[in-house]
Structures are given as structure tokens and as C-alpha cells.
Amino acid sequence: MTPNLALVHIETPQWRSIPLWIPLFLLWIPLILLSPLIFLIIFGLSIAGKINPWRAFRVLWDLSCALPGTHVRVTTEDTKVLVRIL
Amino acid sequence: MNENRRQILDLLAAGKITVDEAERLLAALEPDSTATAGEFTSRFAGSNGTTESKVKTRAKYLRVLVEANEKGEPTTVNVRVPMQLLRAGVRLASLIPAQAQEQLDATLSRHGVPLTVSQIKPENLEELIDHLEDLSVDVDAKEEKAKVRVFCE
Numbered sequence: 001m002t003p004n005l006a007l008v009h010i011e012t013p014q015w016r017s018i019p020l021w022i023p024l025f026l027l028w029i030p031l032i033l034l035s036p037l038i039f040l041i042i043f044g045l046s047i048a049g050k051i052n053p054w055r056a057f058r059v060l061w062d063l064s065c066a067l068p069g070t071h072v073r074v075t076t077e078d079t080k081v082l083v084r085i086l
Numbered sequence: 087m088n089e090n091r092r093q094i095l096d097l098l099a100a101g102k103i104t105v106d107e108a109e110r111l112l113a114a115l116e117p118d119s120t121a122t123a124g125e126f127t128s129r130f131a132g133s134n135g136t137t138e139s140k141v142k143t144r145a146k147y148l149r150v151l152v153e154a155n156e157k158g159e160p161t162t163v164n165v166r167v168p169m170q171l172l173r174a175g176v177r178l179a180s181l182i183p184a185q186a187q188e189q190l191d192a193t194l195s196r197h198g199v200p201l202t203v204s205q206i207k208p209e210n211l212e213e214l215i216d217h218l219e220d221l222s223v224d225v226d227a228k229e230e231k232a233k234v235r236v237f238c239e
Contacts, residue, residue, distance in 0.1 A: 049183045059177045066170035069147065075162040 003067045003085045011080040024085075090115055145169055145219040145238035155231035169238070173215055179206055 006022040031038070042060070046053035070085040091112065098108040152163040182190065187204040194201050206214070218238065225234040 049181075051181050051183065056181055059174065059181055062174040062177060063171070066168055066174045069166070069168040070171065071164075071166035073162075073164040075164075077159050 001068060002064050005086040007082065007084040007086065009080070009082040013078045019082075147239050148172060148218070149235075149237055149239050151233075151235040153233040169215060169219075172218070176206060176214065179203055 002024075004023070004025045006024055008017075008020045008022065010017045042056055043053045046056045067085050070083075072081075072083045074081045094103070094108050094111045094115075097103045098105065103111070146169055148167045148169060150163070150165040150167070152161075154161045154163075182203065184204065191202050191204060194203075221236065221238060223234070223236040225232075227233075
């Protein structure tokens with residue numbers, strides 16, 4: 001399944017953000033609209049790099065589908081950064 | 087039939103585990119199970135005493151934990167990467183053009199990393215990931231005041 005939401009939370013001594021939920025599923029709209037262009041770009045690059053374009057599509061699709069579950073948290077004494085992809 | 091599955095059913099038949107426990111263990115064997123992976127060890131009290139059963143389940147995440155003390159400031163990094171992402175990442179390596187792979191291999195070996203990227207093929211990819219599930223790296227650098235843990239869960 002492709003990522004649907006991303007959670008970004010940043011805390012610094014000067015500034016504290018509320019947990020920011022980014023609706024990644026909305027990216028489908030521009031992605032579908034631009035799909036012919038994206039298709040051509042990937043196809044062209046694959047041919048130039050002597051790579052099977054279908055394999056390239058498959059790998060890119062697999063990569064985006066594997067993103068949910070990624071979790072990165074960095075904490076220092078006064079700063080916290082949290083990124084989660086759901 | 088899978089050996090682990092048979093082992094669970096044998097334990098159930100011998101009355102060493104309950105139906106619920108067997109169901110839970112069988113569910114943990116499923117590749118898309120939500121159970122934590124690694125080595126799932128349970129102890130079941132049987133008629134002859136305690137029986138230990140080890141059921142291997144698939145790891146879902148690679149966890150990297152770093153605790154460092156930079157300039158007196160404690161820093162913690164906690165990264166959880168899905169194993170699926172690693173699989174996709176290794177597949178991405180197969181998209182590197184042959185000429186670039188040769189250059190990459192040469193550079194890696196020059197820097198003391200005897201890794202041949204061109205030998206990473208889809209057929210040995212699963213084996214590579216499976217072995218990664220048993221990986222556990224603990225680095226404790228006292229001089230740098232840093233601790234690094236890499237493991238699968």
C-alpha cells in the first residue's frame with residue numbers, strides 16, 4: 001500500500017510545532033494528472049540508462065509501497081524531531 | 087507442511103498448548119503477521135515438565151538506535167525502517183547500469199569493502215534479507231561516548 005499520511009513533529013526551545021499530519025494521499029491528484037509526463041521521463045531515462053523501463057517502474061512502485069512504517073526520531077537535549085510515514 | 091507449523095500442531099496434539107496458543111503461534115508464522123519477529127520463544131507447561139518451543143518468524147523492521155554525547159549534549163537517534171523498504175532498496179541497486187556497477191565495485195574494493203553490487207540478483211536477494219534478520223550489531227565507543235545498536239524486530 002502506498003503511504004497515505006506523514007506525521008511531522010518538531011520541538012525546539014523557541015518553537016514547538018503541533019503534530020503536523022500531511023495527507024500524502026492527496027499527492028495522487030497531481031500524480032495522476034502528471035502521469036503521462038512522469039511515464040515519459042522514466043521511460044526515457046530507463047532507455048538512456050539501458051534499463052528495462054518496466055523493471056524501473058516496478059522498483060519505484062515497490063519503494064513507495066514500502067515506505068509506510070518508516071519512523072525516524074531524533075532527540076537532543078532541547079530539540080525533538082519526529083517523522084512517521086503511515 | 088512447514089516444519090514450524092508441524093511443531094506447533096504436535097504441541098497441540100500432545101496437549102502441551104491450548105488451541106488459542108496454537109492459533110496465536112500459527113498466526114505469528116504468517117509472513118504478513120503483525121507479531122514481533124526475530125525468534126519467538128514460548129514455554130509451555132506439559133505433562134512431563136516444561137517444553138521450550140522456538141518458532142522463527144519474519145522480521146518486519148530494521149531498527150537503528152544511536153545514543154551519542156556530542157559536545158556534552160546527549161543526542162538520541164531512533165530509526166525504524168521496514169524490511170520491505172530494504173528489499174526495494176536492494177532491487178533499486180539492480181537498476182544501476184552495468185558500467186556504473188563496475189565503477190562502484192572498484193571504488194568499494196579500493197576502500198576495503200569487498201562487495202560486488204553486480205552480484206546482487208533477485209534470486210539471492212531473499213537470502214540476503216533473511217540473513218539480515220539475524221543481524222544484531224552493538225557498538226559501544228567509550229571514547230566517543232556513543233552507543234549504536236542495529237537489529238531486526
